Amino acid sequence: xxxxxxxxxxxxxxxxxxxxxxxxxxxxxxxxxxxxxxxxxxxxxxxxxxxxxxxxxxxxxxxxxxxxxxxxxxxxxxxxxxxxxxxxxxxxxxxxxxxxxxxxxxxxxxxxxxxxxxxxxxxxxxxxxxxxxxxxxxxxxxxxxxxxxxxxxxxxxxxxxxxxxxxxxxxxxxxxxxxxxxxxxxxxxxxxxxxxxxxxxxxxxxxxxxxxxxxxxxxxxxx
Numbered sequence: 127x128x129x130x131x132x133x134x135x136x137x138x139x140x141x142x143x144x145x146x147x148x149x150x151x152x153x154x155x156x157x158x159x160x161x162x163x164x165x166x167x168x169x170x171x172x173x174x175x176x177x178x179x180x181x182x183x184x185x186x187x188x189x190x191x192x193x194x195x196x197x198x199x200x201x202x203x204x205x206x207x208x209x210x211x212x213x214x215x216x217x218x219x220x221x222x223x224x225x226x227x228x229x230x231x232x233x234x235x236x237x238x239x240x241x242x243x244x245x246x247x248x249x250x251x252x253x254x255x256x257x258x259x260x261x262x263x264x265x266x267x268x269x270x271x272x273x274x275x276x277x278x279x280x281x282x283x284x285x286x287x288x289x290x291x292x293x294x295x296x297x298x299x300x301x302x303x304x305x306x307x308x309x310x311x312x313x314x315x316x317x318x319x320x321x322x323x324x325x326x327x328x329x330x331x332x333x334x335x336x337x338x339x340x341x342x343x344x345x346x347x348x349x
Contacts, residue, residue, distance in 0.1 A: 202244035262306030274304035297321025
C-alpha cells in the first residue's frame with residue numbers, strides 16, 4: 127500500500143516549493159512528504175531507500191502499515207496513492223483548489239485526489255503509461271498536467287486528454303532519463319537524471335515548443 131504522509135515535521139524540498147505556490151483556500155499552507163509504504167506480500171518485496179530529487183519531491187521508501195487520521199484542520203495526515211504493488215510514488219503537486227497529482231516511477235501512471243480525501247484514484251492520462259516511468263509532475267495556471275519520465279515530456283488537460291508530447295534529445299552521456307520540471311509563464315525547464323543538462327521548452331499560448339538543451343555543465347576531460 128502506498129501513502130503520501132504529511133505528518134513529518136521535517137520540511138522537504140517539495141514542501142518548500144509548494145508553500146511558495148500559495149495557500150489553499152481556507153486550509154492554510156500544506157507541506158507534503160511522499161512516503162511509499164508497502165506491506166509484505168507473497169512474491170513481492172520493496173527495498174527501502176531515500177531519494178531526494180534536485181527540483182522535486184522527497185520520497186521515503188519503507189516497509190510498514192499505517193492508518194489515515196485527520197489533523198486539526200480536518201485533513202488526512204496520510205494519503206493512500208494506490209494499493210497495487212510496484213507503484214513507487216515519486217512526484218507530487220498540489221493545486222490551489224486542493225487537487226493533487228502523484229506520479230508513479232514504477233508504472234508511469236498518474237494518480238489524482240483531493241486534499242480532503244485520503245484516497246487517490248488513477249488519473250486516466252492518455253498514453254502516459256507508454257513510457258513506463260513518470261517522475262516529475264506539475265500543473266500550470268490552466269490546470270494542464272505536465273509530467274516527465276524516460277525520454278519524454280507530456281502535457282494533458284484536466285480530463286486526461288493528451289495535448290502534447292515532446293522527446294528529449296540524447297545528451298553527452300547518452301539517452302536522457304528525465305527527472306523533474308519547473309513551469310514558468312513562458313517556458314518549462316526539465317532536468318535529466320543521466321546527463322548534466324537542463325532542457326527547456328517554450329510556451330506560447332497553447333503551443334509547446336521542442337525540448338532542447340538550455341544549460342549544460344562542462345564535464346572534466348579524463349586523460
